[in-house]
Amino acid sequence: MAKLELEHISKRFDAVLAVDRVSLSIQEGEFVSLLGPSGCGKTTTLGLIAGFLAPDGGCIRIGSRDVTAEPPYRRNTGMVFQNYALFPHMTVAQNIAFGLRMRRVPKADIRGKVHRALDLVQLPHTADRYPRQLSGGQQQRIALARALVIEPAILLLDEPLSNLDAKLREEMRIELREIQRRVGITTVFVTHDQTEALALSDRVAVMDHGAIVQVGSPDTIYERPATEFVAGFIGTTNRIEGEFAGATGPYATLKVPGGREVRGLVTPGTRPAGAGLALVRPEKIALTAEAHPDRNALPGTVEHSVYLGMVIHYVVVTDAGRFTVVSQNVSGAAHAPGSGVVLSWDRDHTLLLPAESRS
Amino acid sequence: MRGLPRQPLAIFNLLFIAFLLAPIVVVILVAFTPEGWLKIPTTRFSLRWFYAIAKHPEFIAAFRLSLLIAATASVLATALGTLAALGLIRSRFAGRDLVNSFLLSPLMVPTVVTGISLLYFFSRVGLASTLTGIIVGHVIVTIPYVIRTVSASLAGFDQSLERAAMNLGANRPQTFFRITLPLIAPGITAGAIFAFIVSFDELTVTLFVSGPKLATLPIRIYNHITYITDPLVAAISAAIVFMTLGAVLSLERLVGLDRIMGSQ
């Protein structure tokens, strides 16, 4: 049985359908991210799970319990807010103890639990300080401790890392994942940052305009995006337009401007006919001198290159369009602007979908 | 956002507002009574007490005097207070907080105390029971209101607008008159309106610094209440309330109250 089950939940605000029949099943101990641009409905979905908003349709189950009609204080979820929401008039210890007091945990047990929670987030000496006296990173950890100490069924995180600076964010990311694994708590994490989503999650649910567009493990999402939106939102993608010209098994051929053909994998569930798109990631393309027979090949000219130390970014112009190519800096030298090259990449790294396929 | 249950609060709100408006409504109703004593009209409405105002020219004179004093005092207070607020918000110097407290101190001192100290002072400099004296006293009482509203306006003022103007070539006076002043005008206007209202309604200080020939409207009303209890005063008060409402409504029509209060 799933730990958290969302069944066709919808939420409407006036004329806007913020969440559109979203369904999702999350297993015990899983870390699932809701990822998407602002306005895609991920925060609203989190609000529905937590109980601040009542869905207009569908139902929400935590374990075997249908919580759709339950108010937030009866749902047994723990939430970490974007601005941490620590009670300024209570000490750290009182903040953490709050949820335990609401659950009428005996006073004797509260002290122990609070201290264990502080140890978990590695801030054992802050018990008697006020939130105001702590740094942003420390406040965030206290917020996490407060949410975990009540041993909720689900942990909800609303962009908890976005108020931290870059370095701290990376540290916290690692720590967060470690704590989550150690405690084994089912977690829903909302973010617009794909790096975070990919780094932290067991599965990622990509959302757009209120609906879940694709759910899958990070590598599935990245390597096998189901739609052009997902391909464009996660990482960068090259996009070539053309006409389908035949298919065999899982593969198909796309005729592109300039007369060449590009072979690739057809996106499951779509028909390889009519106008189409080929999507290929920049790091999958190599700049070679000649075409390799078993691989896709397009001749082009280097427009410019950006030397970034670890990698070199190229922009290459071909008859089929402009390509971004990212090459590992093995040789230490870059192809000069104006030089002719052949773009070469594997057909297994090419995704083909019909042109109308917009989710 | 969830909170405490709204329905009981909504009922409380209605009762509370009824409580707030009750005495005002009562005065207005009594103004229309046909009887000779303070009774809320039950059978019919009568305008006799409004007509009676005309038979008491001292009230009309008092009204004119109050208007004059309020207009003069509010203009003076607005001028002094606006300059002071500019000085307070825009300069840095040691003791600025002290000066700020000093300028707002009339709010902290009981009006009775202000009244008697002015009476004593005026009696020694020959300003007791003079129009000038009353105006001086009213300015003191109203300046803090102007300073508060103008300071609030200035505090929320985006200084990068001034920098942009200067960058584009405006010198200090131009920047002030074309950029700063128009944008803090709502605060200044609000302050002026407060000052006017406070001065017009002022009783306590005026009791001490006015004289037998200089009875303002609040003083006449107060004296009348303490000696006679008939609906004349109710009619006068009702007339004032109507006039105020009329002024507010026409301001709203002409200028838009939102603009005066500063919200877009």
Place this chain on the structure above:
Amino acid sequence: MKAREWPGGLLLLGPACLWLGAFFLIPLVLMLRLSFYAFLPTGGIQEALQVANYVKVFTDSYYLGIFLRTIRISLLVTLFALLLGYPEAYYLTGLRGRAKALVLIAVLSPLIVSAVTRTFGWFILLANNGLVNNLILALGLSDTPVKLIYSETGIVIGLTHVLVPFMVLSIYAALQRRDPSLVRAAETLGASPVRTFLEVTLPLSLPGIVAGSVLVFTLAMSAFVTPAILGGTRVRVVAYLVYEEFLLSLNWPFGAALALILVLFTMTVVVGYHRWLERGRWGEVFR
């Protein structure tokens, strides 16, 4: 980068400071000196320094009684203003847009009407044959009309009415600054709406409660108009006493002493409040 300061900030402050210095500060200082003078019913003010006036206030039970009564009334007014003002302020924070604007106007509109008029309205309402008494008799709460005019009760009602808008505004301002995510955090941690209010909202609005209470208390202590109309000579408060001494008995020195004691008392309350603000643990907790 700060815009260059206005040159001559002192120049801008000059006029207002001069005005207040000449017509406010100096008169107050003069009055301080006056309070140490003596007064003879036959000879008028004698410029001989003595503390007899102050002694008189503190030793005569009549004057002490009036002070105590004024304090008692002010405390009651503060309490009622708080009990009425808090729910109203809380209600306001839950409103949006037009509804909020309308209710705010309703709460503030009494302030446009002069205190004299409003108190006169209470005078009519609280009279022996007024609405309130008619209601009391009709409900059978009493057999005879309750004496509300010229009683402390009437003054408390009138003053509460005049001052409660200040309490509402003060608490409303404090509640507005409350972070909404704190309420949600409490809810996810299991607190019901009542618990959330008691544990989070109420404590965090304490600064507003205290500020409003200090304001209402000092205004009530200093009030003249309302107690004069609703109490007159039958129920005197300190401000009225000062008025009597000055304008009726013409004992200016004594009136000055009374006035200064009143000022000292209210100043102590205000200064004490500011000290509490700075030193208390709330200073650590709030910005």
